[in-house]
Amino acid sequence: MQGMVSVKNLVKTFASKDETVTALDNVTLATPANRILTLLGPSGCGKTTLLRCIAGLESPVSGEISIGGEVVWSKEQGISLPPERRGIGMVFQSYAIWPHMTVFGNVAYPLEIRRTPKQEIRERVRKILDLVKLSGFENRLATKLSGGQQQRVALARALVAEPKVILFDEPLSNLDAKLRESTRQELRDFLTELAISAIYVTHDQVEALTISDHIAIMRGGVIVEQGTPQDIYLRSNNPFVVDFIGRANFLDATIKGYKDQHHAIVSCALGDIVCSAPSDLVIGTKVTIYTRPESFEVAPPSSVPTENEFEGTVTSLLFAGEAHEAEILVGGARILAKLKFHIPLKKGEKVRLHVDREWCRALNPGEEA
Amino acid sequence: MLERQSRLRMPLAGILIIVVGALTIGPVLMLVIGSFSKGIGAIGAFTTDKYVAAYTDPTLPKTLLNTVIFTLGAACFSTILGGLLAYLSVRTDIPFSGLFRVLPIVPMMIPHVLFAAAWIALLNPTNGMLNLFLRNLFGLSSGPFNIYSLGGMIFLEGMLDLPVTYLVISPAMYSFDTTLEEASRVSGASNLYTLRRVTLPILKPAFLATFTLAIIRTLAAFAIPSMVGMPGRIHILTTHIYRIISVGWSPDYGRAAALGLIVLAASIILVYLYRHLISEGSQYVTVTGKGYRPTVVELGRARYPLFILCIVLFCFLVVIPLATLIYMSFLPYSMVPSARAVSMMNLRNWHTVLRNSVIVRALKNSVFLSIAGATLGIVLSLFVAYVVVKVKSKGSALLESLSFLSFSFPGMIIGVGFMWFLVRTPLYATIWGLLVAYVGTYLPYGVRPLRSAFMQIDEELEESARVFGASFLRALNDIIVPLLAPGVVSAWILMACMFIRELSVSVVLSRPGTEVLTVEIMKLANDGLWGQVAALGIIMIGLSTALVIVASLLRIPLSHSEQ
Ligand SMILES: Nc1ncnc2c1ncn2[C@@H]1O[C@H](COP(=O)(O)OP(=O)(O)OP(=O)(O)O)[C@@H](O)[C@H]1O
Ligand SMILES: [Mg+2]
Numbered sequence: 001m002q003g004m005v006s007v008k009n010l011v012k013t014f015a016s017k018d019e020t021v022t023a024l025d026n027v028t029l030a031t032p033a034n035r036i037l038t039l040l041g042p043s044g045c046g047k048t049t050l051l052r053c054i055a056g057l058e059s060p061v062s063g064e065i066s067i068g069g070e071v072v073w074s075k076e077q078g079i080s081l082p083p084e085r086r087g088i089g090m091v092f093q094s095y096a097i098w099p100h101m102t103v104f105g106n107v108a109y110p111l112e113i114r115r116t117p118k119q120e121i122r123e124r125v126r127k128i129l130d131l132v133k134l135s136g137f138e139n140r141l142a143t144k145l146s147g148g149q150q151q152r153v154a155l156a157r158a159l160v161a162e163p164k165v166i167l168f169d170e171p172l173s174n175l176d177a178k179l180r181e182s183t184r185q186e187l188r189d190f191l192t193e194l195a196i197s198a199i200y201v202t203h204d205q206v207e208a209l210t211i212s213d214h215i216a217i218m219r220g221g222v223i224v225e226q227g228t229p230q231d232i233y234l235r236s237n238n239p240f241v242v243d244f245i246g247r248a249n250f251l252d253a254t255i256k257g258y259k260d261q262h263h264a265i266v267s268c269a270l271g272d273i274v275c276s277a278p279s280d281l282v283i284g285t286k287v288t289i290y291t292r293p294e295s296f297e298v299a300p301p302s303s304v305p306t307e308n309e310f311e312g313t314v315t316s317l318l319f320a321g322e323a324h325e326a327e328i329l330v331g332g333a334r335i336l337a338k339l340k341f342h343i344p345l346k347k348g349e350k351v352r353l354h355v356d357r358e359w360c361r362a363l364n365p366g367e368e369a
Numbered sequence: 370m371l372e373r374q375s376r377l378r379m380p381l382a383g384i385l386i387i388v389v390g391a392l393t394i395g396p397v398l399m400l401v402i403g404s405f406s407k408g409i410g411a412i413g414a415f416t417t418d419k420y421v422a423a424y425t426d427p428t429l430p431k432t433l434l435n436t437v438i439f440t441l442g443a444a445c446f447s448t449i450l451g452g453l454l455a456y457l458s459v460r461t462d463i464p465f466s467g468l469f470r471v472l473p474i475v476p477m478m479i480p481h482v483l484f485a486a487a488w489i490a491l492l493n494p495t496n497g498m499l500n501l502f503l504r505n506l507f508g509l510s511s512g513p514f515n516i517y518s519l520g521g522m523i524f525l526e527g528m529l530d531l532p533v534t535y536l537v538i539s540p541a542m543y544s545f546d547t548t549l550e551e552a553s554r555v556s557g558a559s560n561l562y563t564l565r566r567v568t569l570p571i572l573k574p575a576f577l578a579t580f581t582l583a584i585i586r587t588l589a590a591f592a593i594p595s596m597v598g599m600p601g602r603i604h605i606l607t608t609h610i611y612r613i614i615s616v617g618w619s620p621d622y623g624r625a626a627a628l629g630l631i632v633l634a635a636s637i638i639l640v641y642l643y644r645h646l647i648s649e650g651s652q653y654v655t656v657t658g659k660g661y662r663p664t665v666v667e668l669g670r671a672r673y674p675l676f677i678l679c680i681v682l683f684c685f686l687v688v689i690p691l692a693t694l695i696y697m698s699f700l701p702y703s704m705v706p707s708a709r710a711v712s713m714m715n716l717r718n719w720h721t722v723l724r725n726s727v728i729v730r731a732l733k734n735s736v737f738l739s740i741a742g743a744t745l746g747i748v749l750s751l752f753v754a755y756v757v758v759k760v761k762s763k764g765s766a767l768l769e770s771l772s773f774l775s776f777s778f779p780g781m782i783i784g785v786g787f788m789w790f791l792v793r794t795p796l797y798a799t800i801w802g803l804l805v806a807y808v809g810t811y812l813p814y815g816v817r818p819l820r821s822a823f824m825q826i827d828e829e830l831e832e833s834a835r836v837f838g839a840s841f842l843r844a845l846n847d848i849i850v851p852l853l854a855p856g857v858v859s860a861w862i863l864m865a866c867m868f869i870r871e872l873s874v875s876v877v878l879s880r881p882g883t884e885v886l887t888v889e890i891m892k893l894a895n896d897g898l899w900g901q902v903a904a905l906g907i908i909m910i911g912l913s914t915a916l917v918i919v920a921s922l923l924r925i926p927l928s929h930s931e932q
Contacts, residue, residue, distance in 0.1 A: 084556075096552035109566070113558050
């Protein structure tokens with residue numbers, strides 16, 4: 001796939017005194033144009049390193065990087081463009097606002113380098129500061145701003161020269177929770193409005209799910225899965241991804257047969273249920289299936305038992321505002337279910353639950369969480 | 370208990386203000402009074418003659434011009450090189466960067482007089498060894514270098530200030546947030562543009578502060594201007610003043626004071642500027658987020674050439690002077706190393722020096738001044754630091770400013786002030802007079818490290834011990850002393866080192882009977898007795914190196930106090 005930014009077989013190692021760390025291990029990735037791609041993964045998995053390689057702040061060991069169709073780094077072709085010639089914008093985790101310049105000075109800087117006429121600089125800086133709601137702050141020293149304002153100066157500075165791609169390294173992690181939520185929404189609106197390609201690094205899964213068009217999950221220098229937020233959250237078969245994103249109930253199961261190509265019947269603690277599974281598994285194969293707590297619903301009463309219904313005992317109940325979080329004991333397994341708050345539930349009572357076959361999935365066998 | 374404590378503290382503060390005031394303001398006051406007095410060394414009727422005489426001296430304009438060139442030149446030289454070394458050691462992948470850690474303690478071991486002596490022996494135009502060598506090599510009629518020039522002075526003084534500028538500018542390099550540079554690169558700026566628009570502007574306050582400090586030190590410099598400048602008839606203000614009080618039959622201390630006061634005023638202003646710049650620089654210290662890691666600048670092909678440059682500087686600063694001194698100390702006269710030179714080596718210089726009763730006395734005096742002076746200085750500093758940190762009153766604030774005042778005082782000039790001061794007491798021309806002057810001039814070097822040591826002692830810790838029934842003395846013994854001891858020892862060693870190699874105050878106050886090492890070395894050098902200079906110098910280096918080694922065996926950081 002040819003994307004706005006594409007990375008092929010990228011390897012990056014760091015050598016220290018006695019060991020070498022492989023920060024990126026053969027990473028291949030492509031970002032669609034005018035979309036937001038998020039790199040998500042646990043701390044130390046190589047997200048920042050990948051971003052910095054794309055920006056040109058770090059030189060890889062091997063592989064190829066191209067931006068907007070132009071190769072900017074390639075081992076084979078011996079190409080290595082410096083950061084300033086890659087046509088990117090970047091927002092750093094620490095914002096990296098220049099303390100000796102005003103807000104105007106900071107934002108005008110990328111244009112000054114490009115020798116834009118003074119009049120035009122003023123015009124464009126005014127516009128972009130308007131966009132990030134910082135009009136009137138032009139002559140403020142950049143260090144005399146709040147965290148949120150600094151973040152927006154950094155954003156304005158990254159956007160002002162209209163880069164092909166804009167890179168974000170955990171841009172919201174220095175904001176408090178409340179501000180983080182509203183800024184997240186604003187940021188998404190900007191980027192969609194400006195139709196800019198963005199690569200966004202975070203280790204906050206909620207942030208990743210809400211802000212991005214695509215998510216790439218990284219682990220130990222490897223991209224383990226890519227897809228839309230829905231794909232990743234609801235339809236992944238990768239144990240690590242399922243465990244890393246959100247919460248899940250894992251159950252041991254055995255394949256008993258196939259309903260159709262994509263759906264198998266398995267026996268597990270919930271009884272015999274239908275779940276989506278890889279199509280080529282032999283009967284008797286041991287698999288792990290998972291369900292998200294949100295995918296359970298209380299079965300309508302007095303109906304004939306349908307597919308994927310089971311009965312359990314409520315062993316604990318937590319009222320969590322928008323829903324009940326119930327722990328239910330069924331067939332010796334404890335599962336967590338998030339149930340609508342208006343349904344009367346009591347600890348110790350029996351409850352019949354239903355889960356759709358699509359939201360009950362077998363993990364790829366042989367992979368580890 | 371607490372009440373008795375504060376009742377005790379008040380008079381203590383008062384006494385200290387009087388003592389420290391007498392030691393710091395006293396000489397300045399005497400300098401002012403002396404400059405307006407008739408007569409030559411005694412306080413007489415009011416007159417402005419001294420000012421007229423001092424400022425209409427036809428040689429003054431030239432002297433001032435030399436002073437400006439020398440001061441700015443050496444300050445530029447040391448600031449730029451110090452900045453470069455700091456950058457290389459902190460920010461780049463230069464090999465063996467551990468070597469740089471030695472740099473700051475170098476000046477503790479090689480005193481300025483000896484550094485000057487070694488380089489004069491190498492580069493003087495008549496028989497400098499390096500000059501002789503190059504002359505033979507290329508068949509020149511005269512040596513290619515003349516150390517007795519403004520250029521030579523700037524080179525030597527700049528080298529001597531290098532460890533200090535390096536030390537002052539390194540922290541700014543350490544705290545520099547490298548993402549600020551990266552942000553500039555991704556904004557489209559080249560490396561060079563980034564250096565010009567981001568790196569240097571952000572480091573500017575630190576550079577200016579370092580530059581100011583270098584100017585303050587160069588303005589007070591005496592060893593290089595007197596040993597290198599005077600033979601070449603290049604006079605700067607300090608040597609000009611020195612000539613007024615040392616040449617001819619009637620040293621005119623009033624005229625010296627009249628000139629000295631402007632140097633003093635300039636220094637005080639510069640120290641204020643320095644403090645201001647330091648605080649401005651700290652504004653730029655940016656809060657760095659979690660992802661921050663200092664990126665190492667890869668030097669690439671420039672790595673080894675730059676490393677060699679560092680090695681050369683290091684050789685200039687330590688290896689060459691030291692080797693020259695050792696070599697010279699065994700030779701009857703200067704000669705280029707050769708088989709013949711080796712065959713002529715002997716211990717005569719050492720014998721001559723150690724049999725010279727004046728020099729032996731100077732040696733004893735210097736050791737006495739070093740040990741007694743450091744002890745007295747540290748005891749006084751302890752009291753001052755204690756009151757400054759633990760007593761919060763107007764008095765203690767005054768005491769603090771008083772104890773830092775002499776930071777800005779050029780030793781030569783304050784020496785003249787002490788001279789006026791001591792003449793009126795029985796201490797004049799005694800070793801005790803020197804002792805008082807040393808302690809007064811170098812008090813900040815004791816107070817400063819001890820003040821930070823006291824600040825580390827948690828007040829509550831101290832008080833909790835007293836609440837639990839320990840008496841004040843017990844608290845002192847059980848808690849304060851053990852926590853303070855490392856700071857005290859390191860400050861003591863620092864002061865002892867400074868007193869062993871003290872020159873600029875001594876040169877004014879030393880009299881027959883109260884000779885000190887550095888002044889005697891200077892005299893030997895003036896007579897061209899390089900072999901004896903070297904032998905005596907090595908004894909001196911041995912003494913201060915022994916102190917530094919003791920300090921490092923005790924694992925005491927010495928470098929912080931040089932600032
Ligand atoms: N300059 C460096 N020198 C040595 N090792 C490094 C360097 N930079 C990164 N690493 C290592 O490379 C790996 C990936 O680091 P990276 O900073 O890319 O992680 P990350 O995914 O951004 O983590 P976080 O979420 O904590 O920011 C880590 O193991 C890290 O220790
Ligand atoms: Mg990171």
